[in-house]
Amino acid sequence: MTAAHQASSPSAREPAPRNLTGNALSHEVPLLPALAVVKTPYFHLLGYSVAGEETVIQVPELNVVFDIGKCPRPMLTSDFCLLTHGHMDHSAGLAYYLSQRFFQGMTPGTIICPIGIAEAVTGVIKSWTALEGKAIAHRVIGLKIGEEYELRKGLIVRTFATRHTVPSAGFLLLDRREKLKPELAQQQLPGHILRDMKARGEKITYTLDVPLIAYTGDTSMSETLLQDGVRDARVLLTECTFFEPGHCQRAAVGHHLHLQELMEALPKLENELVLITHLSRRTYLRWARKTLEKAMAGLIIKPRVEFFMDHAQKLQVRPGKAAAFTPVEPAATTDAEDV
Numbered sequence: 001m002t003a004a005h006q007a008s009s010p011s012a013r014e015p016a017p018r019n020l021t022g023n024a025l026s027h028e029v030p031l032l033p034a035l036a037v038v039k040t041p042y043f044h045l046l047g048y049s050v051a052g053e054e055t056v057i058q059v060p061e062l063n064v065v066f067d068i069g070k071c072p073r074p075m076l077t078s079d080f081c082l083l084t085h086g087h088m089d090h091s092a093g094l095a096y097y098l099s100q101r102f103f104q105g106m107t108p109g110t111i112i113c114p115i116g117i118a119e120a121v122t123g124v125i126k127s128w129t130a131l132e133g134k135a136i137a138h139r140v141i142g143l144k145i146g147e148e149y150e151l152r153k154g155l156i157v158r159t160f161a162t163r164h165t166v167p168s169a170g171f172l173l174l175d176r177r178e179k180l181k182p183e184l185a186q187q188q189l190p191g192h193i194l195r196d197m198k199a200r201g202e203k204i205t206y207t208l209d210v211p212l213i214a215y216t217g218d219t220s221m222s223e224t225l226l227q228d229g230v231r232d233a234r235v236l237l238t239e240c241t242f243f244e245p246g247h248c249q250r251a252a253v254g255h256h257l258h259l260q261e262l263m264e265a266l267p268k269l270e271n272e273l274v275l276i277t278h279l280s281r282r283t284y285l286r287w288a289r290k291t292l293e294k295a296m297a298g299l300i301i302k303p304r305v306e307f308f309m310d311h312a313q314k315l316q317v318r319p320g321k322a323a324a325f326t327p328v329e330p331a332a333t334t335d336a337e338d339v
């Protein structure tokens with residue numbers, strides 16, 4: 001057997017990986033932050049969220065991306081960007097998002113945001129237009145708290161109140177259906193009778209709103225989570241930036257949630273899944289996971305509670321080999337990503 005064959009044999013001992021200066025690497029390290037992918041029975045959630053760095057979370061099936069801290073390529077495919085507030089880690093990707101969609105011949109992107117920042121968002125795009133020397137086709141829609149916008153037939157976005165250091169709003173996505181009134185459904189009336197009733201102007205249906213996803217963006221108000229539609233959305237994406245016991249004051253000053261406040265709200269939540277976003281970059285995920293487990297011990301809580309970034313894909317990189325994404329199921333998560 002030649003030396004080359006020996007080197008490629010799986011049983012052959014591979015040399016320890018080395019970096020560019022020839023020093024041995026103790027383990028493989030990702031070169032790029034990997035996106036989290038969460039599969040729910042209803043839709044996928046794809047993105048990245050670390051406080052102060054970047055938050056961007058896409059729901060591909062619903063054609064939306066919540067916030068746009070940066071603009072990873074998959075986010076371009078969503079027609080609507082729901083921007084909770086103007087902090088850079090949530091908004092810096094918006095000009096790139098709009099520009100790239102335009103450049104690639106896609107329909108103009110739409111930014112939906114709290115009405116208090118709509119003018120500033122338009123101003124940013126105008127400035128970028130001046131820099132680029134050409135107009136970027138786009139739409140900016142400012143919504144008041146509680147106001148709705150129909151994204152497509154039967155899919156509604158509604159804003160809800162949050163409290164942060166700048167104007168802000170959370171977003172609730174609703175599946176809106178017109179259902180036959182129960183008393184008429186019970187009678188099992190034939191279709192032509194129902195059509196006649198409708199033609200006479202009788203109301204034969206009622207509106208059923210199913211809250212699909214609530215996304216808080218940044219907020220300091222645990223009551224945020226208890227609002228109708230938010231506490232009972234199938235999936236709740238909530239920020240919880242601070243976990244350390246001594247960081248309550250820090251959370252209050254920056255208008256963020258602390259674990260203690262999340263714990264007060266959790267027993268009242270009716271969601272199927274709560275995903276924690278926006279963890280401080282100073283906090284190790286492994287430690288936060290253990291701290292959360294301890295805090296939840298003995299409590300009767302309906303939702304499954306997980307960290308969004310616990311679903312981050314592992315980007316395995318070996319010197320001299322092509323990088324490949326290796327999705328890892330949450331159950332197989334190791335502590336390795338925390339270091």
Ligand SMILES: [Zn+2]
Binds near residue numbers: 052055278
């Ligand atoms: Zn933030």
Ligand SMILES: [Zn+2]
Binds near residue numbers: 087
């Ligand atoms: Zn913020």
